[in-house]
Every structure is written in structure tokens, then in C-alpha cells.
Amino acid sequence: MLLKIVVMTHILLGLFSLMTLVERRVLAFMQFRLGPNRVGPFGLFQPIADGIKLFFKEEVMPAAANTWAFFAAPMVAVTAAFMAIATVPYGPPFTLPFTTIQVTPQIADLDVGLLFIFAVTSLGVYSVVLAGWSANSKYSLLGGLRSSAQMFSYELALGMSFVGVIMLAGSFRISDIVAAQGGSVLRWFVVRQPLAAIVYFIAAAAEVSRTPFDLPEGETELVAGYHTEYSSMKFALMQMAEYINMITVAVLTTNLFLGGWNPGLPFLPVGGLWGVAYFAAKVLFVLFVFIWLRGTLPRLRYDQLMHFGWKALIPLAALNVLVTAAVIALWER
Amino acid sequence: MASIDRLLQFVVSEVFLFYVFALAAVASALGVILQRNPIHSAFSLIVTLCSLSAIYGLLGSPFIAVLQIIVYAGAIMVLFLFVLMLLNVRREEPSGGRAAGAAAIVLALVLAAQLCTALAGAGTAPAAGFDASTPSFARVLFGARFVYVFEATSILIVAALVGAVLVAKKEL
Numbered sequence: 001m002l003l004k005i006v007v008m009t010h011i012l013l014g015l016f017s018l019m020t021l022v023e024r025r026v027l028a029f030m031q032f033r034l035g036p037n038r039v040g041p042f043g044l045f046q047p048i049a050d051g052i053k054l055f056f057k058e059e060v061m062p063a064a065a066n067t068w069a070f071f072a073a074p075m076v077a078v079t080a081a082f083m084a085i086a087t088v089p090y091g092p093p094f095t096l097p098f099t100t101i102q103v104t105p106q107i108a109d110l111d112v113g114l115l116f117i118f119a120v121t122s123l124g125v126y127s128v129v130l131a132g133w134s135a136n137s138k139y140s141l142l143g144g145l146r147s148s149a150q151m152f153s154y155e156l157a158l159g160m161s162f163v164g165v166i167m168l169a170g171s172f173r174i175s176d177i178v179a180a181q182g183g184s185v186l187r188w189f190v191v192r193q194p195l196a197a198i199v200y201f202i203a204a205a206a207e208v209s210r211t212p213f214d215l216p217e218g219e220t221e222l223v224a225g226y227h228t229e230y231s232s233m234k235f236a237l238m239q240m241a242e243y244i245n246m247i248t249v250a251v252l253t254t255n256l257f258l259g260g261w262n263p264g265l266p267f268l269p270v271g272g273l274w275g276v277a278y279f280a281a282k283v284l285f286v287l288f289v290f291i292w293l294r295g296t297l298p299r300l301r302y303d304q305l306m307h308f309g310w311k312a313l314i315p316l317a318a319l320n321v322l323v324t325a326a327v328i329a330l331w332e333r
Numbered sequence: 334m335a336s337i338d339r340l341l342q343f344v345v346s347e348v349f350l351f352y353v354f355a356l357a358a359v360a361s362a363l364g365v366i367l368q369r370n371p372i373h374s375a376f377s378l379i380v381t382l383c384s385l386s387a388i389y390g391l392l393g394s395p396f397i398a399v400l401q402i403i404v405y406a407g408a409i410m411v412l413f414l415f416v417l418m419l420l421n422v423r424r425e426e427p428s429g430g431r432a433a434g435a436a437a438i439v440l441a442l443v444l445a446a447q448l449c450t451a452l453a454g455a456g457t458a459p460a461a462g463f464d465a466s467t468p469s470f471a472r473v474l475f476g477a478r479f480v481y482v483f484e485a486t487s488i489l490i491v492a493a494l495v496g497a498v499l500v501a502k503k504e505l
Contacts, residue, residue, distance in 0.1 A: 069376075111467050115399040122407030126379065129414050133372065145418065152411055172467065 004107055005086075012085065016243045017047035023291050030295035057232040062135050069134030074234045077127035077241035084120040085248045087113045089175050091261045091276035105276060106175070113174040114166065117252065118159060121207070125151045127241065132226040144226040146302060147209065153309040154206040154213075160317035161200040164193045164324040165256050178260030185264035190257040195320045197257045199313050204249040206309065208242065211294040213305060250286035258282045351391055358384035375414050382406040396467040 021036065021043060028035025037043040061070060089106035096103055110116050125148050132144010166172060168189065169180040181188050190197045206213035230238055254260060259282075261275030268274075300308070343349055357380060364377030382405045390398035474483060 110395060112395045112399050115403065116395070119399045119402035119407060122403060122411075123383075125407070125411055126376075126414075129411070129418070130376075133418055141418070145415070148411060148415065152408075152415075155407075 004103075004105075008086075008090075008107060009082070012082075012244060012247065013240075015247060016240055017051070019243050019247070019287065020050065020239075021046050022287075023294075026288070026291045027295050030292075051236070054233055054236045059232045059234070062137060066134040066136065069130045071234075073127045073131035073134060074230070074237035074241070076130060077124060078237050078244070080120050080124035080127065081241040081244035081248065084117045084124075085244065085251065087116050087174070088248070088251050088255060089178065089260070090251070091279045092272065094272040094276060097273070109173065109175060112172045114162065114172045114177070114256075117248070118155075121245070121248070122155055124241070124245065125155075127238075128226050131230065131238070135230075140226055147226050150209070150213065150305060150309075151207055153306060154203045154313070157199055157309060157313035157317050158203040158207055160314060160321060161196045161203060162256055163317075163321045164196045165189050167321075167324055167328055168192060174255050174260075178255055178262065181259040182262050184266060185259070188257065188259040188262075188264060190259075193257070193320070193324070195316060196324075199317045199320065200257065201253060203309075203313055203317075204253065205290070205293065206305070208245045208249055210246065210290050212297040212300050214294075214299060246287070246290060247283070250283045250290070253286050254279060254282040258286070347391055351388065354384040354387040354391070357381075358388070371417050372414065375410060375417055378413075379406050379410050382410065394466070394470065396470055 024046075025035040025037075025043065035043065036046045039045040039049045061067075086107045087110050089104070089109070091105045093102055093104045095101065128144055128147045128151065132140045132142075132147065135141075165177060169177040171177060171180075177189075185191065261279040263270060263274070263278050361377045361380035361384065365374045365381065368374045368377065382401060386398045386401040386406070389395075389401060473479065
């Protein structure tokens with residue numbers, strides 16, 4: 001158990017640092033640039049260089065800042081991010097190669113797994129609120145208010161969007177939801193719940209403030225949003241929480257809609273390390289889509305964002321719940 | 334090695350965790366009323382709610398624990414904080430005179446007496462067959478006894494929502 005936690009944390013941190021590099025390189029490729037390619041082969045050591053640089057940067061704190069809240073914000077952000085990802089499965093149980101040790105790649109399999117993740121990510125909003133308020137700077141406060149309003153609004157659509165999935169799977173437990181998508185690709189919830197999948201993905205992108213919903217960091221108007229006043233390792237922690245949240249969303253999208261570790265085609269091998277491989281491939285694909293979106297779409301205006309969330313996504317999600325419930329009541333019972 | 338093992342076992346034991354979260358809940362609840370800065374009070378309240386949620390989890394009902402966080406800590410407190418931050422509420426100065434203080438003490442004593450009688454009347458731990466898991470909770474909530482109350486509450490909340498939209502509409 002303890003070992004699993006240590007291994008998972010390190011895989012996550014590795015993926016996080018790799019993502020910072022991959023994101024910059026892929027974006028550069030999309031924009032006909034080269035991106036960071038000086039440190040190590042293909043710039044692979046760039047994250048390490050960034051980390052060292054951030055460690056040695058001077059720690060600046062605004063004189064008028066509220067000390068404890070200023071310190072607490074990055075901690076809350078990282079804690080919430082890691083707690084959320086502790087309850088998702090990363091693949092089917094498998095035996096370690098060359099041994100007989102059985103491993104379930106999941107830290108805690110909760111009865112209410114999906115709800116737990118939802119609850120913990122909703123606590124992540126507080127890091128934004130704390131950071132925005134404690135710095136006592138107008139850019140931070142505006143960024144914090146915007147950001148928390150955005151996260152709060154899209155949380156509703158996010159929560160509504162996976163109700164249909166829960167109804168079809170009949171469980172909050174994520175491994176049950178994955179099991180409900182076994183067999184053909186037609187059993188995946190992205191096929192059976194297309195509307196929910198679209199609403200979920202849009203709301204999730206907004207929830208983790210990715211482009212086109214990265215208004216909290218609208219650098220042209222707000223400097224850097226709620227983490228304007230953060231420097232050095234605190235800034236790195238904020239950044240880390242953002243990337244970990246993005247990985248959580250990618251993992252959840254895979255589990256809820258893309259069939260988890262099911263290959264989807266009947267002739268492919270199932271289970272064991274194959275499952276972990278399919279799972280990893282899907283997660284990486286979703287992460288790539290996030291970067292792709294960032295390279296493609298412009299940022300929304302703030303009022304458009306709010307209108308879209310409240311007047312388009314939430315009604316659509318509610319409609320999906322109604323239709324799914326009707327279909328289950330009429331056909332499946 | 335054995336002593337480390339024992340320490341780990343103690344740290345994750347139910348009793349130890351209960352006292353940790355109970356202490357956190359009481360300390361943060363005191364923080365809610367003792368602090369002058371309303372935003373600090375709000376954050377203390379969030380800590381209280383989270384500790385209570387952890388205690389629900391220890392009592393064997395993860396569903397209630399998670400709901401406590403989603404509804405109170407995740408939704409209602411965000412709105413509270415939002416209003417506090419938007420209105421930029423200043424430090425609260427002590428208000429009211431001697432009479433108000435005396436009334437507060439009397440009311441607090443009444444409340445304490447009520448709590449004590451309620452606690453004295455309550456039984457001890459539930460019987461062995463007690464089950465607080467999600468399915469059994471759902472069976473009770475949607476069973477014949479509570480389903481109408483539950484539906485009535487939902488209608489009440491929808492009505493409140495419609496009312497809120499109507500009130501806000503005048504301003505739009």
C-alpha cells in the first residue's frame with residue numbers, strides 16, 4: 001500500500017514534469033517553432049533545469065499579504081490534486097513480470113469513488129480563493145474571483161454530465177463503471193452517452209482552466225490571475241497542481257467514457273499489463289487533445305464563458321439525464 | 334521495525350483518527366466564533382465541515398462523508414466566501430452592550446442544557462447489524478418511509494431556485 005502510494009506519486013510527478021516539456025514542444029510544433037530543445041537530447045532535461053531554476057529563485061511575498069493564507073493556498077491546491085487522483089484505477093489487476101506478485105494499480109477503491117473525486121476537486125477551488133484573496137493585490141483578487149466563479153459554474157455541468165454514466169453503470173465505483181464498458185467499442189460510454197461525454201469534456205477543460213477557458217490566467221488583462229504574486233517554489237506548486245488536475249481529468253475521461261482499460265476490439269488481448277498499456281495510451285491521447293485545443297482555440301470572453309456554462313452546458317446535461325432515465329425506465333427494465 | 338509497524342498501526346487506527354478529527358473540528362469551530370476577520374471565520378468553518386466529514390467516513394458511511402463535502406464545504410461555503418470577498422467585509426468590532434452579552438450567556442446555557450439532555454438520552458453505539466453503506470442508505474432514503482419527504486424537499490428546493498431566478502431577473 002505504502003509502496004504503491006510512493007510509486008504512483010513518482011509516476012505522477014514524472015508525468016507532470018514531462019507534460020510541461022511536451023506541452024511546450026507540441027505547441028511549438030503547431031506554431032512552426034522549435035520550442036525548448038537545448039537542455040539534453042530533444043530538450044528532455046528542460047523540466048529538471050526548470051525545477052532547479054525555480055528552487056534558486058528568490059521567494060517574494062507581498063508586504064500586505066495575509067501570511068498563513070498565502071502559504072496555505074499552494075498546499076491546498078497540491079493536496080486536493082493528489083487526493084483526487086488517489087482513488088482512480090489505472091488499469092486491471094496484473095502480475096508483475098518475472099514474479100508472482102499481484103498488483104492492483106489503484107490506491108483506494110472506494111464505494112463512492114466518483115463522488116469522492118468530485119468532492120475533493122471542489123475543495124480545490126479554495127486554493128484559488130485563498131491565493132487570490134491573500135495576496136492583497138487587485139490582479140490576484142480579480143483573477144481569483146473570476147476563477148472561482150468559473151470553477152463553481154462548470155462544476156455543476158460536470159456533476160450533471162456523469163449522472164447518465166452512473167445510471168447506466170449502476171455504481172459510483174470507478175472499476176464498476178469501467179467493467180460496464182467491457183466488450184466491443186460500442187459499449188464505451190462515449191458511444192452510449194455522446195452528449196454526456198461532450199459536456200463532460202468541455203466542463204472538465206473549464207474546471208482545470210485549460211484554453212479556451214483559461215481566463216483566470218488571461219495574461220493580457222490580469223497579468224497571471226490568481227497566482228500573480230507567487231514566485232519560486234510556491235509558483236511551481238501551483239503549476240504542479242494545475243497539471244496534476246489535468247492528468248486527473250484525462251484519467252477520469254478514460255475511465256468514464258473511453259472504456260478504461262478495455263481495448264474495445266474483440267480480437268485484441270485483454271487484461272493484465274495489456275490493460276495498463278491501453279489505459280496509458282488513452283490517457284496520453286486525452287492529454288494530447290488538451291494541448292491540441294490550446295494550440296487551436298482562442299480564449300473566450302468572460303461573459304460568454306458564463307453564458308455558455310449556465311445556459312448551454314447545464315441544460316444539455318440535464319436533458320441528457322432525463323433522456324437516459326427515460327430510456328432506462330422504458331427499455332432496460 | 335516492529336515498533337515502527339506498531340506506530341503506523343496506531344496512526345491509522347480508528348480511535349486515533351477519531352480524536353484527531355474531533356479535536357480539529359472543535360478547535361476550528363472555536364476559531365469560527367473567536368476570530369474577528371470574517372474570512373478567517375469562513376475558512377475555519379470549512380475546516381470544521383471537513384473534519385466532520387472525516388468522522389462520518391470513520392463511522393462507516395463514505396456516502397454521507399462525501400455529500401457533506403460536496404454540499405457544504407464545496408458549494409455553500411464557496412458562495413459565502415464569494416460574498417465576503419466581493420463585499421470586502423472589514424474586521425468585525427465587538428457590538429452590543431452588557432445586556433446583549435448577558436442574553437447571549439443565558440441563551441448559550443439553555444442550548445448547553447438541551448445538548449446535555451439530548452446526549453444523555455441518546456443510546457450508545459449502534460447494534461452489530463448496523464450498516465451505513467451507500468446501498469443501505471439509498472434503501473432507507475427511497476423506501477416507503479422517507480421517499481415522499483425526500484420528493485417534497487426536492488420540490489421545495491426547485492421552487493426556491495425559481496424564486497431566486499425571478500428575483501434576479503429584475504436586475505438583468
